[in-house]
Amino acid sequence: MRTPDPDPNDDARPGPGVPFAAGLPGGFRSQGEADANPGWLSDVELAEARRRLPILYVEAVPVRTDGMGVVTEVGLLLRATPLGEMTRTIVSGRVRYGETVRDALFRHLENDLGPMAFPLLPAQPVPFTVAEYFPMPGISAFHDDRQHAVSLAFVVPVTGTCEPRQDALEVTWLRPDEAASEAVAADMEGGRGTLIKLALASVGALR
Amino acid sequence: MRTPDPDPNDDARPGPGVPFAAGLPGGFRSQGEADANPGWLSDVELAEARRRLPILYVEAVPVRTDGMGVVTEVGLLLRATPLGEMTRTIVSGRVRYGETVRDALFRHLENDLGPMAFPLLPAQPVPFTVAEYFPMPGISAFHDDRQHAVSLAFVVPVTGTCEPRQDALEVTWLRPDEAASEAVAADMEGGRGTLIKLALASVGALR
Amino acid sequence: MRTPDPDPNDDARPGPGVPFAAGLPGGFRSQGEADANPGWLSDVELAEARRRLPILYVEAVPVRTDGMGVVTEVGLLLRATPLGEMTRTIVSGRVRYGETVRDALFRHLENDLGPMAFPLLPAQPVPFTVAEYFPMPGISAFHDDRQHAVSLAFVVPVTGTCEPRQDALEVTWLRPDEAASEAVAADMEGGRGTLIKLALASVGALR
Amino acid sequence: MRTPDPDPNDDARPGPGVPFAAGLPGGFRSQGEADANPGWLSDVELAEARRRLPILYVEAVPVRTDGMGVVTEVGLLLRATPLGEMTRTIVSGRVRYGETVRDALFRHLENDLGPMAFPLLPAQPVPFTVAEYFPMPGISAFHDDRQHAVSLAFVVPVTGTCEPRQDALEVTWLRPDEAASEAVAADMEGGRGTLIKLALASVGALR
Numbered sequence: 001m002r003t004p005d006p007d008p009n010d011d012a013r014p015g016p017g018v019p020f021a022a023g024l025p026g027g028f029r030s031q032g033e034a035d036a037n038p039g040w041l042s043d044v045e046l047a048e049a050r051r052r053l054p055i056l057y058v059e060a061v062p063v064r065t066d067g068m069g070v071v072t073e074v075g076l077l078l079r080a081t082p083l084g085e086m087t088r089t090i091v092s093g094r095v096r097y098g099e100t101v102r103d104a105l106f107r108h109l110e111n112d113l114g115p116m117a118f119p120l121l122p123a124q125p126v127p128f129t130v131a132e133y134f135p136m137p138g139i140s141a142f143h144d145d146r147q148h149a150v151s152l153a154f155v156v157p158v159t160g161t162c163e164p165r166q167d168a169l170e171v172t173w174l175r176p177d178e179a180a181s182e183a184v185a186a187d188m189e190g191g192r193g194t195l196i197k198l199a200l201a202s203v204g205a206l207r
Numbered sequence: 208m209r210t211p212d213p214d215p216n217d218d219a220r221p222g223p224g225v226p227f228a229a230g231l232p233g234g235f236r237s238q239g240e241a242d243a244n245p246g247w248l249s250d251v252e253l254a255e256a257r258r259r260l261p262i263l264y265v266e267a268v269p270v271r272t273d274g275m276g277v278v279t280e281v282g283l284l285l286r287a288t289p290l291g292e293m294t295r296t297i298v299s300g301r302v303r304y305g306e307t308v309r310d311a312l313f314r315h316l317e318n319d320l321g322p323m324a325f326p327l328l329p330a331q332p333v334p335f336t337v338a339e340y341f342p343m344p345g346i347s348a349f350h351d352d353r354q355h356a357v358s359l360a361f362v363v364p365v366t367g368t369c370e371p372r373q374d375a376l377e378v379t380w381l382r383p384d385e386a387a388s389e390a391v392a393a394d395m396e397g398g399r400g401t402l403i404k405l406a407l408a409s410v411g412a413l414r
Numbered sequence: 415m416r417t418p419d420p421d422p423n424d425d426a427r428p429g430p431g432v433p434f435a436a437g438l439p440g441g442f443r444s445q446g447e448a449d450a451n452p453g454w455l456s457d458v459e460l461a462e463a464r465r466r467l468p469i470l471y472v473e474a475v476p477v478r479t480d481g482m483g484v485v486t487e488v489g490l491l492l493r494a495t496p497l498g499e500m501t502r503t504i505v506s507g508r509v510r511y512g513e514t515v516r517d518a519l520f521r522h523l524e525n526d527l528g529p530m531a532f533p534l535l536p537a538q539p540v541p542f543t544v545a546e547y548f549p550m551p552g553i554s555a556f557h558d559d560r561q562h563a564v565s566l567a568f569v570v571p572v573t574g575t576c577e578p579r580q581d582a583l584e585v586t587w588l589r590p591d592e593a594a595s596e597a598v599a600a601d602m603e604g605g606r607g608t609l610i611k612l613a614l615a616s617v618g619a620l621r
Numbered sequence: 622m623r624t625p626d627p628d629p630n631d632d633a634r635p636g637p638g639v640p641f642a643a644g645l646p647g648g649f650r651s652q653g654e655a656d657a658n659p660g661w662l663s664d665v666e667l668a669e670a671r672r673r674l675p676i677l678y679v680e681a682v683p684v685r686t687d688g689m690g691v692v693t694e695v696g697l698l699l700r701a702t703p704l705g706e707m708t709r710t711i712v713s714g715r716v717r718y719g720e721t722v723r724d725a726l727f728r729h730l731e732n733d734l735g736p737m738a739f740p741l742l743p744a745q746p747v748p749f750t751v752a753e754y755f756p757m758p759g760i761s762a763f764h765d766d767r768q769h770a771v772s773l774a775f776v777v778p779v780t781g782t783c784e785p786r787q788d789a790l791e792v793t794w795l796r797p798d799e800a801a802s803e804a805v806a807a808d809m810e811g812g813r814g815t816l817i818k819l820a821l822a823s824v825g826a827l828r
Contacts, residue, residue: 336825348825348828401827401828404822404827404828405822405825405827408818408819408822408823408827409822411762411819413815413818414762414815
C-alpha cells in the first residue's frame with residue numbers, strides 16, 4: 001500500500017500552476033541549487049526525507065453535485081499498481097516547498113483528472129479530515145508503507161469532463177451508497193475506504 | 208433592528224422551489240386549511256408564533272471567488288427600512304414548514320439576488336455559524352426586536368449577475384477587509400457586522 | 415417514530431437552568447400570559463405549532479474520551495415507547511423561546527443523563543450536522559411522524575456518572591464500531607443510526 | 622519572525638509522551654541511526670530539510686471556558702526573543718516523524734504550559750484553520766523567515782494551572798475582545814494576531 005506519486009519527476013519539474021517556479025527571489029531557494037531543480041528535492045533526497053519527517057499531502061475526493069449542491073456521485077480513480085494489480089484511489093499528492101495548499105490541490109486535480117475537469121475549489125481552507133498515514137498499520141485508520149504522510153483531505157465538486165492522466169486508467173462515478181460500501185473499500189489502498197466514508201459524512205451523504 | 212422579511216406574502220405563497228407545495232398527502236397539512244394557504248401560517252398566526260417559539264432562519268453571505276476558490280468580494284444588500292433609513296444586510300429568510308434548509312436557502316437567494324445570480328450551494332449541510340437573534344440585546348451578538356430567531360448561516364459563492372428584488376435596492380461588492388470594517392458593521396442591522404466577520408473567518412479571509 | 419419529548423410539562427415548567435425564567439422584562443413575554451406559564455406554549459398550542467412551523471431541536475451524542483481526547487465509547491439511551499417497545503436513542507429536545515442553543519443542550523443533557531454526568535459542552539457553537547426530521551420518510555435520512563423538526567446535533571463528552579431520568583431506562587456504552595453497526599441502527603428511531611455515524615465521522619472515529 | 626522552537630534538543634530527545642520512542646520495530650528507523658537519536662533529525666539535517674520541504678506544525682490557542690463551554694479567556698505566552706525583545710505567541714511546535722498530530726499537540730502543550738495545565742484535547746481531529754507560514758511575506762497572512770511551515774491550529778481549553786516552561790516567561794489571560802485587538806496583534810509574531818481572530822471566530826467569541 002503506497003500513497004501514489006504518479007509523476008516520477010514530480011519534484012524536479014515545476015508545472016505551470018506552481019506559483020514559486022519563476023517569481024521567487026533567489027534567497028528562497030537553497031544554496032547551490034541548479035536551475036534545472038528550482039527548490040525541490042532530488043529523488044534521493046526525497047527518499048531520505050521520507051524516513052525522517054512527516055510529509056505533507058493533499059487529497060481530494062471528486063464529486064458531482066446537483067443544482068442544489070447535493071452530492072450525487074463520487075469519482076474514484078482506477079489505477080494499476082507496478083505489479084499490475086488494479087486498485088481504486090482518489091486524487092492525492094505532495095505539497096511542494098513554497099506552494100500553497102490550495103495550489104497543490106489544484107495541481108494534483110489537474111494532473112489526475114485532466115485540464116477539463118473544472119474543479120470547484122472550496123472557499124473554506126479547512127479539510128474535512130486530517131488523514132495520518134503511517135508505515136506501520138494500527139496507529140491510525142490509514143497506512144503507507146513508504147512514509148509518514150499527513151494529508152489534508154477535501155471534497156471537491158468537478159463540473160467538467162475528467163480525462164485521467166498519468167497512470168490513472170479511468171474515473172468511475174459511483175452513487176454515495178456504492179462508494180461507501182465494503183466492496184469498494186476493499187479495493188482501495190491505504191485505508192482510503194474510510195476516507196471516502198468521512199468525506200460522504202462531511203457532506204451529509206452517508207447513511 | 209428586524210430580521211428582514213421582504214415578502215409580506217412569504218408564508219401564504221408557496222414558490223416553485225418549494226417541494227411540498229403539491230406533492231404532499233393531505234395529512235401533512237393542518238385541518239381546515241384552505242387550498243390558497245397550503246400548510247403555512249397566516250400573518251396573525253405567524254405573529255403569535257413569533258412570541259412563543261424560536262423561529263428557524265437561513266442566512267447567506269454572498270461572495271465572489273477567484274478561479275482557485277479564494278474569496279475576493281463580499282456582496283452586501285442595501286435596503287431601505289420602513290422609516291426610509293438605509294441599512295446593509297445579507298440574504299435572510301424563514302424556513303417554511305416542510306421545506307429543507309437547502310431549499311429555503313435557494314429560495315431566499317433567488318428572492319433577494321434574482322434568478323440570474325447562479326449561487327453555488329455548499330455540499331456541506333453545516334453552517335459556518337448558528338446566529339441566535341434575541342429580542343433583548345446582550346444575550347448574544349445578535350438581536351431582532353420582533354422575535355427569537357435561530358439562523359443557520361452559510362457563505363455562498365454566486366457566479367452570475369445579481370438583480371436585487373423585493374425591497375433590496377442594490378448589491379454592493381466589497382473587498383473582505385472593507386466588509387469586515389467597523390464602518391460597514393455600523394450600517395448593518397441586528398449585529399450582522401459580526402456575522403460578516405465570522406463568515407470571512409470561516410473562509411480564511413479575515414485578517 | 416417520534417422525537418422523544420420525555421417531560422410532558424416541558425414547555426410549562428421552566429427549570430433552574432433556564433435563563434429567562436426570572437430575569438426577563440415583561441415585554442419579552444406574550445400578552446395575557448399567566449405567571450404559571452411564563453412565555454412557553456400550552457400543549458394544545460404546541461401541537462398546533464407543530465403542524466405549521468419547523469420546530470428547533472438540539473441533540474447530543476454522549477461520548478467517553480481517553481486522556482488524549484480520542485472517543486472511546488458512545489452512550490446510547492434505552493427507552494421504552496408508549497407501546498412498550500424498547501428503542502435506543504440519544505439526548506434530544508426542543509429549544510424554548512428565549513433559550514440559547516447552549517442552554518437547551520445543557521438542560522436536555524441534565525434531564526436525560528442526570529445531574530452528575532458533567533458534560534463538557536463544546537466551545538464551538540457549530541453542530542457536526544443539521545438533522546432535518548420530516549413527517550414523511552424519504553425527504554431526508556431522518557423522520558418524525560409528529561412534526562417537522564430541525565435538529566442541531568453535537569458530540570458531547572461526559573466525564574461523570576450517568577443516571578438516566580425521565581423515561582430513559584439506562585445508558586449503554588458501546589465501542590465506536592459497535593455503535594456504528596447496522597444492528598444498532600435498526601434499534602434506533604427516526605434514522606438516528608445515521609446520526610451516530612455522522613457523529614463518529616466528525617470525531618474521526620468511523621472506519 | 623520565527624516559529625518558536627523552544628527546545629534546541631527537540632528533535633534529538635524523545636519525551637515520555639512520544640509513542641514511537643521505544644516500541645517501534647527497527648525497520649521504522651532509518652539505517653545507521655544511533656540509539657541516542659532514534660528516528661529524528663540532527664540540527665543540520667533539520668536546517669537542510671527546512672529549505673526543501675514544507676514542515677508540519679501544530680499550534681494551540683489555550684482558552685478558559687465557563688461551565689457552559691463559552692470561551693471567557695485566551696492565554697497568550699510572553700516570550701523573549703534572542704535579541705531580548707518581548708513578543709506574544711501561542712503554543713506551537715513541529716510534528717515529529719512517527720508521531721500523531723494529537724500526540725504532538727499534547728507534547729507541545731505540556732512543554733509550553735507545564736504538566737499541570739490539564740488541556741482538554743478536542744475530540745475532533747480537524748483544525749479550526751490551516752495556517753500556512755512562508756518565508757516571504759505577502760503569500761498568506763502568516764510568515765516565518767526560517768521555513769515554509771504548515772500548521773494545524775486548534776483551540777484547546779485548559780483546566781489546570783499553567784507554569785510556562787522553556788523560554789516562555791508567563792501566560793497572560795485576556796478577554797476575547799482584548800485578545801482580538803490590534804494592540805495585541807502588533808505584539809504577536811508571524812501574523813498570529815490573525816490566528817487569534819480566526820480561533821475566536823471558530824468558537825463564536827469574535828465580535
